[in-house]
């Protein structure tokens with residue numbers, strides 16, 4: 001099966017293909033091939049290093065969208081035990097673009113809320129590519145309130161290009177649903193840990209995407225607007241997204257620099273999909289630590305501190 | 319400049335139309351053509367009727383100082399945080415530098431930032447008022463706008479005032495990236511804190527209110543009013559059309575549309591807005607009294623009457 005090749009990996013993929021071709025030839029007939037093969041192998045190794053050493057923001061966006069990148073449901077499956085998925089917003093329907101579940105991480109009982117993309121086209125159509133409708137956000141809000149009522153910490157996984165921009169989504173109050181979640185999260189009387197695992201597109205990401213901690217995977221992004229939408233506004237051309245991406249300060253490193261993220265989880269060279277097990281282990285450890293730190297904090301203090309975090313965000317003159 | 323100077327300057331101004339599609343063939347500024355019914359109107363008449371077309375009721379877009387003038391009890395507006403303005407934290411430069419957009423916005427609007435906030439009386443009620451100005455980078459919310467909104471809510475809480483927000487905005491300000499997005503959470507948090515103090519918050523959605531402004535403080539109000547014909551929503555019109563591959567219904571996402579779908583309390587003509595807000599505050603301003611006021615328990619109303 002051919003591996004999914006990201007745009008910036010193409011030179012590497014071409015070399016790898018060439019190598020595979022050479023290896024199919026009979027070395028016994030043409031012994032000079034051996035030199036060529038080892039030369040090519042060295043070249044591939046070198047390119048591998050330079051290519052992934054310092055990914056540009058746009059390259060990170062591609063990694064964050066890689067179809068084999070671990071998704072919310074993978075984290076739930078690999079990190080948590082005794083999972084009970086909760087469905088529906090009690091008002092309209094069950095939006096599969098958001099997953100809510102009671103789940104246990106290393107003995108700690110939690111409420112997990114995450115955007116849920118599919119792993120293939122069929123799943124993605126069912127889950128609307130991880131872009132929620134209002135009922136998805138309302139399902140998430142229900143889960144938040146439930147967690148608050150029963151003292152469960154909330155762990156969220158952020159992975160969406162954004163709230164779904166459709167007619168019915170607007171009709172049912174997309175903006176209202178997001179706003180309600182923001183107000184709810186801001187004052188929720190239980191710990192909230194948000195983890196950026198892939199894409200963090202605008203208000204649809206924020207609606208489950210902030211709290212007492214923000215942890216970012218190295219190649220995850222979190223942005224006020226997707227680079228494509230930004231490019232289509234400022235350049236009137238969505239294909240110029242690679243130029244827009246670096247302007248938006250949306251990488252994990254940018255978020256650390258701006259004081260918005262608390263911790264970055266490094267990914268294996270090439271991205272989380274190259275070695276998911278190591279990423280699961282890191283996320284489990286970091287989230288577990290954060291849960292431990294927040295577990296004993298009195299709720300008044302916890303919420304006050306969260307308010308202080310929000311208050312402090314912004315750069316202006318006066 | 320302080321808003322008081324602005325009001326002074328305004329008295330001697332040349333009339334300008336605030337409509338985007340101003341007619342080119344009419345004498346500059348004195349006459350305007352209604353974009354809805356195409357009647358030609360004298361700006362002096364419009365000034366007397368809150369910039370609403372005399373023929374068809376079309377609501378002309380108005381800027382923040384004019385809104386304040388229309389809304390508050392005369393002479394009671396006292397601007398707050400006038401010196402708080404945007405900087406360029408990301409050194410944003412795509413197509414055009416953010417600093418240039420800011421300079422242009424300041425020159426075009428005569429305002430230091432996209433929102434004007436201040437203390438005022440509305441129908442005698444002490445309020446903190448915030449009004450977004452669309453001329454300033456589409457009334458977008460960056461760090462400075464978010465901070466001014468947060469401070470407006472905190473001021474109201476400190477001084478026991480209601481909050482009124484009038485929104486006209488394209489959404490979060492792209493040029494400040496995540497700092498802008500996070501203002502949505504920051505302002506939403508402040509709405510919650512005012513609510514826990516039992517103080518009323520009324521919002522007025524004016525044309526247009528979109529994106530991250532709609533999806534944060536604007537629709538979290540206790541009572542949401544909107545102006546006739548105002549465009550309200552989350553996603554951009556073009557993005558929706560591209561997503562669903564069809565053109566949108568004509569009244570899609572107008573104030574009236576959302577009233578029909580139950581998302582806001584009432585569409586209120588501009589001429590009635592001040593009295594409607596004042597009357598609403600008459601009802602809500604007593605809400606600071608604890609819910610279980612003395613004697614309340616013995617006034618349970620049942621179907622058969624008071625028991």
Ligand SMILES: [Zn+2]
Pocket residue numbers: 352353354355356357371372373374375376
């Ligand atoms: Zn008219």
